[in-house]
Amino acid sequence: MKMFADYDQIMERISLQNLWDFPGGVHPTQKKSLSNQTDIQRIDLPSVVHIPVKQHIGVNGELIVKEGDTVKKGQPLTTSENSFAVPVHASTSGTVVAISDHVAAHPSGLSELTVTIECDGKDSEYEYTPMSDYAQRSKGEIIQAICAAGISGMGGAGFPTHLKANNVKPIEFLIINGIECEPYITSDDRLMREHAWQIRQGIDILCHLLQPKQVLIAIEDNKPEAFETMSIACQQEDNYHVVKVPTKYPAGGEKQLIQVLTSREVPSDGLPVDIGCLMYNVGTCYAIADAVIEGKPLIERVVTITGEAVDAPQNVWARIGTPIKHLLAQAQYHSEKQSYPRIIMGGPMMGFTLSSVQIPVVKITNCILVPAAKELPLVEDERACIRCSACADACPASLLPQQMFWHSKAKEYEKAQEYNLFDCIECGACAYVCPSEIPLVHYYRKAKADIRQQQLEKEKSEKARVRFEARKDRLQREKEAREEKHRLAAEARKQSLNKDGGAAKDKIAAALARAKAKKAKQQAQLKDKPSSDE
Amino acid sequence: MSKLSVGSSPHHHNQRDTGAVMRLVMYACIPGILMQTWFFGVGVLIQIALCMVTAVVTEALIVELRKKNTERVIKDSSAALAGLLLGISIPPLAPWWIAVIGSFFAIALVKQVYGGLGFNMFNPAMAAYIMLLISFPVQMTAWLPPVSLTEQSFTFIDALNTVFTGFTTDGYSIEQLRVGYDGLSMATPLDHLKTQLIEGYTVGEALSSPIMSGNWGLGWTPVALAYLAGGLLLLKLRVINWHIPVSMIGAAMATSFVLFAADSSVYGSPAFHLINGSLIVGAFFIATDPVSAATTNRGRLIFGAAIGFWIIVIRTWGNYPDAVAFAVVLMNMAVPLIDYYTRPRTYGHKAKTSSIHNNEEP
Ligand code: SF4
Ligand code: SF4
Numbered sequence: 001m002k003m004f005a006d007y008d009q010i011m012e013r014i015s016l017q018n019l020w021d022f023p024g025g026v027h028p029t030q031k032k033s034l035s036n037q038t039d040i041q042r043i044d045l046p047s048v049v050h051i052p053v054k055q056h057i058g059v060n061g062e063l064i065v066k067e068g069d070t071v072k073k074g075q076p077l078t079t080s081e082n083s084f085a086v087p088v089h090a091s092t093s094g095t096v097v098a099i100s101d102h103v104a105a106h107p108s109g110l111s112e113l114t115v116t117i118e119c120d121g122k123d124s125e126y127e128y129t130p131m132s133d134y135a136q137r138s139k140g141e142i143i144q145a146i147c148a149a150g151i152s153g154m155g156g157a158g159f160p161t162h163l164k165a166n167n168v169k170p171i172e173f174l175i176i177n178g179i180e181c182e183p184y185i186t187s188d189d190r191l192m193r194e195h196a197w198q199i200r201q202g203i204d205i206l207c208h209l210l211q212p213k214q215v216l217i218a219i220e221d222n223k224p225e226a227f228e229t230m231s232i233a234c235q236q237e238d239n240y241h242v243v244k245v246p247t248k249y250p251a252g253g254e255k256q257l258i259q260v261l262t263s264r265e266v267p268s269d270g271l272p273v274d275i276g277c278l279m280y281n282v283g284t285c286y287a288i289a290d291a292v293i294e295g296k297p298l299i300e301r302v303v304t305i306t307g308e309a310v311d312a313p314q315n316v317w318a319r320i321g322t323p324i325k326h327l328l329a330q331a332q333y334h335s336e337k338q339s340y341p342r343i344i345m346g347g348p349m350m351g352f353t354l355s356s357v358q359i360p361v362v363k364i365t366n367c368i369l370v371p372a373a374k375e376l377p378l379v380e381d382e383r384a385c386i387r388c389s390a391c392a393d394a395c396p397a398s399l400l401p402q403q404m405f406w407h408s409k410a411k412e413y414e415k416a417q418e419y420n421l422f423d424c425i426e427c428g429a430c431a432y433v434c435p436s437e438i439p440l441v442h443y444y445r446k447a448k449a450d451i452r453q454q455q456l457e458k459e460k461s462e463k464a465r466v467r468f469e470a471r472k473d474r475l476q477r478e479k480e481a482r483e484e485k486h487r488l489a490a491e492a493r494k495q496s497l498n499k500d501g502g503a504a505k506d507k508i509a510a511a512l513a514r515a516k517a518k519k520a521k522q523q524a525q526l527k528d529k530p531s532s533d534e
Numbered sequence: 535m536s537k538l539s540v541g542s543s544p545h546h547h548n549q550r551d552t553g554a555v556m557r558l559v560m561y562a563c564i565p566g567i568l569m570q571t572w573f574f575g576v577g578v579l580i581q582i583a584l585c586m587v588t589a590v591v592t593e594a595l596i597v598e599l600r601k602k603n604t605e606r607v608i609k610d611s612s613a614a615l616a617g618l619l620l621g622i623s624i625p626p627l628a629p630w631w632i633a634v635i636g637s638f639f640a641i642a643l644v645k646q647v648y649g650g651l652g653f654n655m656f657n658p659a660m661a662a663y664i665m666l667l668i669s670f671p672v673q674m675t676a677w678l679p680p681v682s683l684t685e686q687s688f689t690f691i692d693a694l695n696t697v698f699t700g701f702t703t704d705g706y707s708i709e710q711l712r713v714g715y716d717g718l719s720m721a722t723p724l725d726h727l728k729t730q731l732i733e734g735y736t737v738g739e740a741l742s743s744p745i746m747s748g749n750w751g752l753g754w755t756p757v758a759l760a761y762l763a764g765g766l767l768l769l770k771l772r773v774i775n776w777h778i779p780v781s782m783i784g785a786a787m788a789t790s791f792v793l794f795a796a797d798s799s800v801y802g803s804p805a806f807h808l809i810n811g812s813l814i815v816g817a818f819f820i821a822t823d824p825v826s827a828a829t830t831n832r833g834r835l836i837f838g839a840a841i842g843f844w845i846i847v848i849r850t851w852g853n854y855p856d857a858v859a860f861a862v863v864l865m866n867m868a869v870p871l872i873d874y875y876t877r878p879r880t881y882g883h884k885a886k887t888s889s890i891h892n893n894e895e896p
Contacts, residue, residue, distance in 0.1 A: 022881075028546050109540070183546065255881060268882035340539045348546035355538055369545075376545045381603075383552055383610060384652035388824035393775065393831075397881040402829060403873075420880040428544030435552040436652075442542035 004276055007172060007213075010262050014216065014241055020263040022256045024396045025248040026429045028183050028349065030222060035306040035313040036186035040194060042317055043330050045119050049091050049321030050102050050360040051077060053113045056152035057159050058084035065115065069096045074126035074297050076148070077115050086160045087150045090126075091299040091319035094119040105345060105362045107352035114360070117321070128295030139166075139209055142292055149291030150298045152363055154283035161284055165209050172276035173262060174212035176203055176285060178219040178226060179245060179252030182347030185367040187302040188282050190315045192219070192226035195286055196233035202285030203240070205292050210278060215240045216261055217282075222247045249349060250427040254279050256396050268423055283366075303365055305331040308372035309338050318361045325357040327368055337372045344369040348376055349428045383436040391430035391440060397423050401430035405440050408447035413454070416447050424448075552651075555773055556611035560618055562768045563819060566761035567622060573757060574677075577626025577693040581633050582618055584697075588637035589617030596646045612651045616640050619659035619820060623812070623859070624666070625677045627696045632673050636662040656866045657826045660859040667854065755809045765818025777834035778827060778841075779817040785842030786813055793850065807846060816845070816858035826866045833869075833876035841865050 013019060054060045061078030062085075065071060071090040078087045094117045102114035134142055147162035176199075180188040192199060203215060217234060219227045221244045234240040245251050245260055255266050257279065264275040272278055280288075283301065290296040299320055306313040311332035318327060324343065335341050344351040345359070346367055391401035400419055407416035424444050431440040550558075571578045593613035597604045617637050624633055640662035648654040667674045768774045786807060793801035807813060812820075821827060821841050828837035841861045848857030 026548070028548075259881070265882045268880070270882075341537070342539045342541075342545075344545055346543075349544040351543055351545065353538065353540040353545075355540055357538075371545070377547070378539070378541060379547060381606075383606065384650060386552055386555075386612070386652050386824050387827075387829055388555070389775075389829040392829060392878075398878040399880055400830065400877060419877070420883065423880050423882060426543075428546075432544050432546055433548050435548075435550055435555050437547060437551060439542050441544065445542070 004172065004264070006263065010173075011214070014214075014243060014261070017244060019243070019245065019260050021246075022248075022251070022259045022396050023398050024392075024394045024429060025250065025256075026394050026432050027247070028249060028432060030247075031184045031306070032186050032189065032222065034184065034308075035304050035315060036189050038314055040190050040302055040315045040317055041330075043327075045092055045121060045123060045319065046322045046326040047119055048097070048323070049094075049117050049119060049319055050323065050358070051088050051091065051115045051117065051321040052102070052104055052360065052362060053078055053088060053115065055088060055320075055362045055364070056086045058082075058086065058152075060113070061085040061087050063099065063115070065096050065099075067096050067099055070094070070120075071096060071117060072124050072126040074128065074299055076150075076297070083147075083163065084160060086152050086162075087148065087297075088115075088320070089150055089297040089299050090115075090117055091321050092117070092119045093122050093124045103356045103359055105354075105359050105365060109355035128297075130295040131292050134205060134292050135208060142205065142209060145292050145295065146288055149287070149296065150363075151284060151287045151291055154281050154287065154301065154363060154366070161280075161288065164278065164280075165206065167210060167273055167278060169273045170276065171210050171212040171273065171278050172214065173278075174203075174206060174210055174215045175257060175261060175277055175279040176215065176217040176282055177252060177254070177257060177279055178217060178223075178230065178282040179257060180223070181220060181247070181249045181252035182349050182351075182367075183249070184306050184369055185304050185347045186306075187304045187315055187366045189223050189226050190304075191286060191302050192223070192282055193229050196226075196229040198289045199230070199282050199285045200233040200240075201293060202280075202287070202289035203234075205288050206280060206285065212278070213239065217242045218245050218257055218261060219243070220245050220247045220251060249429060250396055250425070253396065253425055253427060255425065268420070298363060301361070301363065301365070303327065303361055304367040305370075306367065307344075307370035308375045309334055309370040318365075320363060321360045323358050323360055324354060324368055327361070328357065328370065331368075333370055338370065339373040340378065342371065342378075344371070349432065350426065379437045379439065382438040385434075385436055385438060388435060390433045390435060394429040394433045396427060396429060397425060399424055401440050404447075405438060405443050408443040411447075411450070413447060413451050417451065421447060421451075552610045552612070556615045558771060558773045559768060559819065560611070560615055562764035562773075563618060563622070563761070565764050566757060566815065569757045569760035570622065573754075574626045575693055576690045577697060578622070580693055580697050581624045581626055581628065582621030584630055584633035585621035585624070585637045586614050586617035588634045589613040589620070589641050592638050592641040593646070596642060597650070600646075600650075602650075607650070610651060613641055613645075616645070616658040616662075620662050622815070623659070623663050625674065627693065628673045628676060630697050632666060632670060636666045639665050652825055654825055655869075656863050657820060657823045659823075660820060660862045663859045664863060667859070754811070758809045758814045761815045761818065765814065768818060768822075774818065774822040775831070775834060777831055778822050778838035781835045781838030782817040782821055782842040782845075783808065783813065785839035786845050787842075789843050789846040793846070801850060807849065811849070812858045813842075813845060816841070816862065820858060821862050821865075826862075826869065828869050828872045828876070830873055830876045830878060832878070833872040836872050836876065837865055837869065840868070 053063065059080075059082055061080035063077065064079050065077050070093070071077070072093045073090060075090045076087045077090055078085070080087070096115060097118045098116040100114065100116070101111035102116065104110055104112040104114075106112075131137060131142070131145055143162045143166050146165060147160070151161040153159040153161060153164075178188055178192055180186070203217070207215060215237070217230055217240065219230060219242065221227075227242060227244055231242045234242055243261065245257070250256055251260060254272065258264055258266060258272060258275070258277050262275075262277065264277065266272050267274055287298045291298070300317050301320065302315050303318040304315050305327050310328070311334065314331060316327065316330060324345075328343075343354045343357065345354055345365055346352060346369070348369060348371075351367065351369060385402060385405065387402060389402060392399070395401055404416050404419045404421050404424070407413070407419065408421070421444060426441050426444065428441050431438065434440060567578065567582065590608060590613050594604055594608055597607045617640070620636050620640055621633065624636065640658035644656050644658040644661040645651065645654045765779060769776055769779070787804045790802060790804045790807045794803045817838070821838060828834050844861035844864055845857045848854065848860050852860070854860070
């Protein structure tokens with residue numbers, strides 16, 4: 001069965017390793033060798049972990065622990081009936097010492113509800129229910145297991161994995177994203193080099209669930225070792241293809257990778273499944289294998305700690321909830337190497353700066369980057385845009401960043417949307433190349449936030465207006481109904497008068513006649529006894 | 535721990551800022567300028583220096599008046615570049631006030647009145663050049679013949695004197711200098727072709743004069759080639775895109791080819807147009823000025839091609855021999871329109887229906 005006409009062509013190009021390209025893109029210095037030289041390290045447990053209750057796109061689960069409870073490693077802390085809620089788990093054993101707001105791993109630096117566990121150091125494990133015979137189990141059971149393990153997309157978006165796996169549309173290409181195109185970050189690289197087999201098991205599970213026609217495992221050509229190990233791990237399966245993708249930022253963006261592999265474009269208002277594709281990050285595959293085969297929840301992940309302000313850049317297995325401070329100590333951070341202390345969570349292109357070292361590692365944390373003073377210099381004030389269009393040449397979405405910038409800055413949001421502001425993936429390629437060092441992405445984020453806010457307000461006022469109008473309508477209707485009733489009653493009276501008008505007149509006449517007759521009779525009677533009072 | 539600094543992504547930046555871009559363009563002019571100086575004398579350098587100094591001083595004064603950060607604005611080097619581009623367009627021995635008035639006009643009126651770098655609609659150097667050409671046609675067309683063809687040899691001091699007083703140290707005026715050894719006043723090859731054609735000569739006859747060696751205008755050809763080298767370097771360094779130079783030169787060649795094929799006795803050949811006048815400088819250094827050029831790739835192709843077309847049309851039928859400035863300024867006006875109608879297709883919009891449709895077969 002062929003779903004899309006270009007399927008054969010795609011397969012041919014994949015087999016020839018002759019892929020497509022996406023427009024624009026940039027080649028920032030990689031700096032990956034800083035951190036990818038050593039194995040992923042096991043590190044000492046922190047003394048506390050801060051586990052935010054919500055770490056994914058969706059809604060909170062409900063807390064099922066309270067302060068003072070002792071918890072084991074892997075024990076769920078939340079649960080929910082809502083399918084958009086992903087549970088979180090204790091990442092080590094200890095005592096719940098606080099359930100309160102804690103500064104969150106989010107660009108805004110706001111606080112959110114967090115379970116703080118004081119670790120007892122024993123790391124004693126909760127009991128898991130493995131499912132080694134998953135091939136015999138129903139789809140529902142497996143998806144339930146993935147959900148219960150608390151897995152949400154680990155590439156950055158944090159979309160609940162079980163929802164994505166519960167897809168009913170036919171899939172041509174299951175794409176496994178091992179691109180890791182951001183400079184500095186090497187967590188997926190190390191994971192693929194060291195745990196290719198387990199990633200492969202995760203892919204097997206996804207294949208069982210989704211029944212894709214082909215599996216494309218995409219790895220950037222700057223990771224030859226990972227390419228090698230993944231190729232070996234996948235060699236027995238005919239429909240697993242490990243594909244080398246030319247290094248270019250942002251090749252790992254979901255839309256860009258689909259374009260490179262298939263030349264298809266995700267419709268602006270659609271999803272990858274609409275074009276027969278579904279994408280998972282390699283880290284997610286690893287976690288899925290843990291969740292299904294071992295029954296182990298997602299309580300740790302690989303984090304790259306890198307940058308020239310740390311003496312020992314490396315990848316570590318970090319428990320979810322580990323304060324960043326603990327990781328920095330592990331990598332021997334020297335704050336004096338930074339003229340202004342700056343810690344970035346994520347990569348240099350899309351990561352965000354942290355406002356506190358107490359911020360915990362969360363499920364999407366792939367990197368902690370601490371650049372030295374001259375490494376990633378802070379930008380001075382922006383200069384005037386010289387309309388050079390270097391930004392447009394770099395944009396992978398073929399947007400016109402310059403025009404979007406003019407309109408966003410001038411708060412002409414309608415015009416900014418005309419230039420498809422909402423198709424911007426905030427990859428930062430435009431701002432990276434801008435010779436005037438304009439923080440373009442910052443302007444877009446602000447514009448998007450403002451527009452969303454306006455829309456909310458519009459919806460709100462729209463709702464209020466609708467309510468007001470409804471009430472007005474109702475009153476009007478009631479008034480009209482009342483008037484109508486009166487009118488009808490009057491009409492009915494009038495009509496009944498007109499309809500049997502003659503009879504009524506007769507009646508009146510008869511009544512008059514009767515009265516007359518009565519009077520006449522009375523007078524006659526009077527005449528009959530004339531002498532009585534005369 | 536001291537307070538952490540926060541900022542918006544990306545945290546990584548290409549190290550090439552606006553100033554670096556502008557300076558690269560200036561460096562790429564160096565081979566052309568050297569060649570021009572070799573053939574036309576040190577006056578070239580004097581004009582460039584005059585223009586650059588005036589442009590930078592004007593910019594600094596205006597920015598100071600507007601209470602902006604003067605140092606930052608000057609460091610973007612855009613005024614210096616505008617000065618340089620005007621400087622190479624002015625005849626080497628033109629009086630000093632030509633350069634000063636032109637540069638002041640370019641910066642104060644063409645650039646700053648519109649709001650400074652990035653806001654000007656017209657290319658400052660070219661707008662100023664046109665203003666000068668219209669206001670001072672005599673001085674602006676007084677190109678000397680290449681040094682090797684003049685009777686008098688003159689020195690740096692001669693050049694300085696001529697620029698500032700109008701006479702060399704030996705008392706020759708610029709008009710005397712322009713007279714070649716055959717006693718004829720010499721002009722640029724384009725001027726020459728134009729006047730000769732007006733006087734009824736054919737192209738072939740016009741090209742046999744001593745300032746021409748066949749198609750190859752003496753002096754002008756090596757200068758053009760030197761600028762070409764600089765332009766290719768800019769392409770290589772990705773300071774400019776290929777679209778404008780390629781479409782501009784291509785359209786100029788195509789237009790002149792059509793005319794030449796129609797009647798080679800009255801129209802210059804494509805090769806003549808290519809290596810004479812400022813087509814090449816214009817294509818690589820002037821039309822590519824980011825601020826005033828089209829900004830989309832398709833737009834750049836249209837913008838460049840239209841300039842190339844107009845150059846040949848104006849050279850052939852217009853009143854002025856060279857036309858790069860006119861053509862560029864003309865097309866500057868069309869940029870907003872071109873940009874608007876050449877917006878690229880955004881990812882995921884109007885998806886290609888041919889490849890994305892369901893196949894009905896089982
Ligand atoms: S790269 Fe910067 S200066 Fe150039 S057009 Fe884009 S926003 Fe303007
Ligand atoms: S951040 Fe947006 S506008 Fe800039 S390059 Fe990326 S997608 Fe294009």
